[in-house]
Amino acid sequence: xxxSEPEPAAVASPPRRMLPTIxxxxxALVVLFLMNLLNYIDRYSFFAVGVDIKKSFDIDDYWYSVLxxxxxxxxxxxxxxxxxxxxxxxxxxxxxxxxxxxxFATVGSAFSYDFYHMFFWRSLLGIGEASYGxxxxxxxxxxxxxxxxxxAMGVYYLALPLGGALGYGIGGWIGDxxxxxxxxxxxxxxxxxxxxxxxxxxxxxxxxxxxxxxVKEDRPTxxxxxxxxxxxxxxxxxxxxxxxxxxxxxxxxxxxxFYQTVRGMSMTEATTSIGILTAVAxxxxxxxxSGLADFGTKFTRRSYLLMAALVTxxxxxxxxxxxxxxxxxxxxxxLFGAMILLSMVLGPxxxxxxxxxxxxKRASGFxxxxxxxxxxxxxxxxxxxxxxxTYFGRPAVAESWIGSFFAxxxxxxxxxxxxxxxxxxxxxxxxxxxFFFLLGSRHxxxxxxxxxxxxxxxxxxxxSVPH
Numbered sequence: 001x002x003x004s005e006p007e008p009a010a011v012a013s014p015p016r017r018m019l020p021t022i023x024x025x026x027x028a029l030v031v032l033f034l035m036n037l038l039n040y041i042d043r044y045s046f047f048a049v050g051v052d053i054k055k056s057f058d059i060d061d062y063w064y065s066v067l068x069x070x071x072x073x074x075x076x077x078x079x080x081x082x083x084x085x086x087x088x089x090x091x092x093x094x095x096x097x098x099x100x101x102x103x104f105a106t107v108g109s110a111f112s113y114d115f116y117h118m119f120f121w122r123s124l125l126g127i128g129e130a131s132y133g134x135x136x137x138x139x140x141x142x143x144x145x146x147x148x149x150x151x152a153m154g155v156y157y158l159a160l161p162l163g164g165a166l167g168y169g170i171g172g173w174i175g176d177x178x179x180x181x182x183x184x185x186x187x188x189x190x191x192x193x194x195x196x197x198x199x200x201x202x203x204x205x206x207x208x209x210x211x212x213x214x215v216k217e218d219r220p221t222x223x224x225x226x227x228x229x230x231x232x233x234x235x236x237x238x239x240x241x242x243x244x245x246x247x248x249x250x251x252x253x254x255x256x257x258f259y260q261t262v263r264g265m266s267m268t269e270a271t272t273s274i275g276i277l278t279a280v281a282x283x284x285x286x287x288x289x290s291g292l293a294d295f296g297t298k299f300t301r302r303s304y305l306l307m308a309a310l311v312t313x314x315x316x317x318x319x320x321x322x323x324x325x326x327x328x329x330x331x332x333x334x335l336f337g338a339m340i341l342l343s344m345v346l347g348p349x350x351x352x353x354x355x356x357x358x359x360x361k362r363a364s365g366f367x368x369x370x371x372x373x374x375x376x377x378x379x380x381x382x383x384x385x386x387x388x389x390t391y392f393g394r395p396a397v398a399e400s401w402i403g404s405f406f407a408x409x410x411x412x413x414x415x416x417x418x419x420x421x422x423x424x425x426x427x428x429x430x431x432x433x434x435f436f437f438l439l440g441s442r443h444x445x446x447x448x449x450x451x452x453x454x455x456x457x458x459x460x461x462x463x464s465v466p467h
Contacts, residue, residue, distance in 0.1 A: 025143040028201040029152055032136045033159050035099055035198065038191045039129060040163025042106045043071075044278075045171030045187045046122070047252050048271040049180035051260055056180065057115045061257070061417050065386030068253045069379045070119050071105075074126025075133065076374040079367045082134040091135050096198035098131020103191025110184035133370055138362040139203060141354040149354060150304075154290030154347035161282015161343060165275040168256065172271025228365055233305070233356045233447040236440030238369050240308060241349050242376040243433025244342055247319065247426045249378020250385050251339070258419050263328055277336045285343025293348040301448065304348040305441035313434035315341040319427040323420055324410050342430075345437075352440075356447040381429075385422035392418035 046053075046068065054064045085094055105125035112118035136156070144152040167187065174183040228234055259270040289307065296303030315338045322334035357365030393416040397403050406412075411420035 022197075022200045022202075024202050028143055028203075029140065029155060031194070031197045031201050032139065033156055035095075035132060035191075035194045036136065036156060036159035037163045037166070038099075038187075038194055039102070039132065040160055041167040041170065041187050042102065042125070042191070044164045044167025044252065044275075045106075045183050046109070046167075047256060048168045048171030048267075048275075049175035049183055050253070050257055051267060052175055052180045053118070057118070059115060060386075061254075061389045061419065061422075062383070062386040063115065064257075065253060065382040067115065067118055067122060068382050069249075070122040071126040071129065072249075072374050072379045074123045075130045076126075076371050076379060078127050078130035079134050079370045079374075080364070082130045082367055091139060091203055092199055092201060094131050095135050095139075096195045098128045098135075099191050099198055100128070100195035101125075102128025102132070103188050103195065104128075106184050106188030106191070108184075110181040110188070112181075130370075134367045137350060137354065137366050139201075141362055142359070143202070150290055150294050150347060150351045153351045153354070154286050157346040157350065158283060158286050160346065161279050161286070164252070164282065165279030168271040168275030168278065172256070172267055172275070175267065228357065228361070228368055231356055231447050232443035233352060233440050234365070234369070236436050236443065237305060237308075237349055237352050237356075238372050239376075240305075240312065240433045240437035240440060241345070241369075242373040243429050243436070244312060244345055244349075245373045245377025246381040246429045246433075247315070247338075248342060250381040250423065250426050251335070252378070253382035254385055254389075254419060254423065255335075258323075258423055259328070259332075261414050261417070262419055263326075263331065265328065273332055277332060277339060281336050281339035282343045285340040286347055288340070289344030290347040292344070293351075301445035302441040304352050305437050305444050308345040308349055309434045309437035309441060311341040311344045312430055312437060316427050316430050316434070319430055320424065323423045323426075326410060349437075352444065356444070356451055358451055381426075385419075385425060388422040388425060389417045389419045392421040 050064060050068070053067070054060070057063075059067075082094065082098075102125050105121050105128060108124070109118060109121040112121060137153070140152050140156055141149060170187060171180075171183040174186055255274050256267070256270045259265045259274065260267060263270075265273070289311070293304045293307050296307060300306065318334045318338035318341070322331050322338060325331040325334060353365060353369050354362060391397060392403065392406065392411075393413040395416070398407070398413050398418070403413075406418070406421050411418060411424065
């Protein structure tokens with residue numbers, strides 16, 4: 001072998017374990033899906049009972065937004081640490097510990113007596129979610145080869161709409177009948193069983209899907225993590241996803257609130273309607289997105305991000321008219337369309353991260369990705385929208401020329417809050433996201449090929465597709 005030739009990659013071998021393993025890749029994917037399902041049920045139950053929490057704690061849209069994003073702030077800050085741990089230590093143990101902690105914090109939320117108690121429990125929830133949210137996608141990337149990875153990610157992210165719908169439905173129904181605190185008791189306890197299952201799923205080892213085994217010396221340094229910013233697709237895809245996350249965070253936190261306070265729906269009507277739309281739109285969107293993106297690779301290796309750019313751009317007018325249409329049915333129909341389009345990017349864009357980041361850096365790559373999309377996405381959007389709502393709800397602003405302009409298109413204040421104006425801010429952010437997805441698609445083939453060349457066995461799949 002000449003000095004210039006790379007040494008052959010070692011065959012991947014599973015790490016030594018103290019606990020028994022049950023099942024293979026499919027069973028592991030099922031467990032990870034169920035964990036993600038419970039994750040979103042927990043998360044959206046809070047949004048479903050948000051109006052009652054506001055009344056109970058006597059807070060406005062802004063402070064409710066602070067509560068709503070408390071867990072996400074902690075989740076985002078802790079994610080880089082979890083990424084570092086996930087590239088080094090037993091992923092099953094980290095995963096199960098995180099699920100158990102978030103379940104405990106959800107149950108604890110039921111015993112909150114004021115804003116500060118709830119803020120504590122919501123923040124603790126973020127630590128648990130960070131452990132799970134960073135590690136689960138890296139396990140999927142190692143469990144499934146490139147040709148099957150997009151579909152596996154799509155299955156995993158189906159939990160988002162289903163969990164969101166169940167969270168809205170269960171949380172809203174229980175909140176309407178027995179009060180908001182009971183909702184947290186019901187949705188929090190099942191996570192403890194999922195945590196036990198997580199201790200025994202199959203972990204093939206880091207880099208297994210690429211046919212390599214990363215030993216201790218292969219583990220990345222902090223400098224390697226910073227070099228993730230030199231991967232153009234990673235950066236541009238992350239900006240695009242931050243824009244989509246900005247929109248989904250805005251709809252999740254303020255959607256039910258908007259339809260209750262502005263459109264006059266009851267809690268049960270609003271949460272049931274949004275829950276059903278979330279589930280159906282998510283199922284359709286994720287299935288369509290994963291299928292179309294994979295089909296598109298037959299024609300271009302830019303397929304994943306080209307599709308993301310197109311559907312995000314298509315969501316812009318729907319996001320505008322869904323908020324401005326005074327008729328409930330028309331408004332919900334356009335919101336439904338926007339939700340389908342935004343759901344289509346989830347599987348492909350998360351798969352892009354797995355495909356352009358080397359296997360031994362994936363946990364940290366996903367951690368950095370999660371950190372950025374949440375800081376600039378659903379951490380920022382609820383608070384920004386809450387601030388816009390309270391600002392444009394002030395009588396002095398409502399009577400100004402800009403307040404009069406918004407009133408002329410149907411965005412009028414309700415009880416000194418103007419959530420309609422706030423929700424309109426989503427559309428221009430989505431337009432920006434579509435632009436960055438389009439830019440990222442230009443770099444995707446080269447960045448993906450770089451990882452394939454370094455990983456040996458990963459070359460199977462869409463690598464041979466023309467640009």
